[in-house]
Structure formats: C-alpha cells, structure tokens
Amino acid sequence: MKVSFSRSMLTAFAAAVLVASGAAHADVDLAKSKVSAVSKQMNVPTEGAFKKFSAQVKFDPAKAAQGSAQMTIDVASFDLGDKMYNDQVAGKDWFDAKTYPQATFVSSAIAPAGGNKYNVTGKLTIKGKAETVTVPVTVAQNGATQTFDGVLPIKRSTFNVGTGEWKDTSIVADEVQIKFHLVATK
Template identity: 40%
Template sequence: MKRFVLALFSTLALATSAAHALEYSEVLADKSQITFGYQQMGVSMEGRFGTFSSELRFDPAAVDSARAAIEVELASVDTGLPDGNEEVARKTWFNTADFPTARFESTAVKALGGNQYEVAGTLTIKGTTKDVIVPATFTPEGDTGVFEGSLNIQRGDFSIGEGAWKAFDVVANDVLIKFRITAAAR
C-alpha cells in the first residue's frame, strides 16, 4: 500500500509539473513594440518600428530549446517626423528598397537566475550580420508572458548612415534598441 501511495503521489507531481509547463509561442503584435534611441547633435531622439513579425518558442522549464526570430520591416520606421521617416528609408540610411527588413535570430538562450536571461544570436541589417548577446527578462502574466530587453549597436557596423552621414558628429554611432514582446502560451 505504501508503494502504491508513493507511486500515486509521484504520478500526480509529474502531471502537475507538466500541466504548469507552458510554451509561449504566439506573439501578440498589438501588445508588443520595438523602439530605438540615439543622439542627434547631442539631443536624445527616439523612434519605433510599427511592423514586425516573429517566431517564438519559449518554455521557462526548457530554456535550452528556446528559439526566437524577429524580422522588422524597416520602412515601418517612425522617427516622429514624416521627413525623418523618408530620410532614413533612403539609400544612405536603411536603404529599404534593397534591404527591406532587419532580422534577429537566436542561437542559444541561457538562464541567469530569477527572470534574467542571456540570448545569443545574429543580427542582420543592410546585408551585414553580426553576432550579438541580448540581455532579457521574462515575466509571466497569466496565460501571457512579457519579454523585455535592450541591445546597444553601433550604426557604423551596419553601414547605417553613409556618405555625409558616415561621420558620427551629427548623429552618434550608438543606437539603443529596446523591445517588449508579449506572447500567449499554448
């Protein structure tokens, strides 16, 4: 009888832990955002991208199998000014005619403790791909989860700003990309 009770409790414990394992895979675009910040003539500027698609697979209980890919439509940039939006779409900046999207794809996810993670991956902008490490947090909120993080890039590494804009005296080289991705569990 004692073995039967132990076996029953073990089975219930496994079933309970499996029931609580959720995989977050459905990105809720209307509750997600990708923004960026930079300095122009010493003044802090901000913008955002209005359109992006993503693939996500994240189970907090199986971090080693987590995967993420985000593709941003560069023409969806919003600098806060229509003239600014037109300017950054040109060849000297994003060159959206030849390079319509930027893409991040994870290669590994490492749990750091608590809700902190380190996401290794590749970032491709204007045909240039660089390895990056993105610090991120994950916060479960009922049947959804929120991923937040930021990544500092050098725009010169991706040829963002060519010709007269190649120098960093007017527009700084540092660009801070921030994201808040909300995903539903399946």
C-alpha cells in the same frame, strides 16, 4: 532636415532582440508589443518605433536552452513622427529599404542569467550585414502571457547605417539602443 541614423539603427536592433527564449510556441501580440530605437543626434536623445514587424517565440523557463526566437522588421516602417524624416531613414544613406527591406534576428542560444533574466544570442542582420549579438532579456510570466523586455546597444557603423554625410559620429552618435517589449500568449 536630416534624420538621425541612431534612431533607425536602435529600432532595428530592438526588433531583432525581441526574440527571447523557447519551448512552447507563443503567439506574439503585435498590438501590445513594441520595438524602438534610441540614439543621440547632437547629444539629444531621439526615439522612433518600427510599425511593422513579426516575431515567433518559444520559451519555457525550465528549458530555456531549448527556446528560440525570430524577428523580422520592415525597416521602411520606422516612424520618427515626421514623413520627411521617415523617408530619409528609409533611404540609401540609412536603411536603404529598397535594397534591404528587412532587418532580422534569429536566436542560436538562450542561457539563464539569474532570476527571470536570460541572455539571448543570435544573428542580427541589417543591410545585408550579419553580426552575432547577445541581448539581455527579462521575462515575466502572468498565466499564459509572457512578456520579454530588453535593450541591445549596437554600433550603427557595424551595419553601414548612416553613410555619406551621416557617417560622422560627432553629429549622430554611433551607439544605438534597440529597445523592445514583446507580449506573447501560449
């Protein structure tokens, strides 16, 4: 059985997007944070999560433009709940984790978008292919804890995820939604 590329792709993007804004360095609590990808295979939504990632965030709402975010995801940690699927997604046709073990996101700009919303622009790199993306991020502050939530739609084909027989987007959709929830404490 074959695994959906969209799930994998979404997760990678989600992880990349998680990086939000910054001024004061915050430690990301990985146990409370999540990066996942949602895609459709034969028009049925599927979701998987990356189990290993790291993130660094600097964010002060009063100085959003000075913020920064970085994320590194271990693509082989993508979990669809089945070892066979997980191995397939880590393989050459999808993430090619042996050749490209990490997906990364590095912010280059953070701009207020009204209220507690921000647009975070940066480079998302998957399978050695870097693209500039802008991720809408919602920030919540509760004392010293900040949460960063967002969804980044990407096209898996842009990053050569899902090659060979998986290149056909009529079975596994090209669009993948990277979803993330980061919890950070200053």
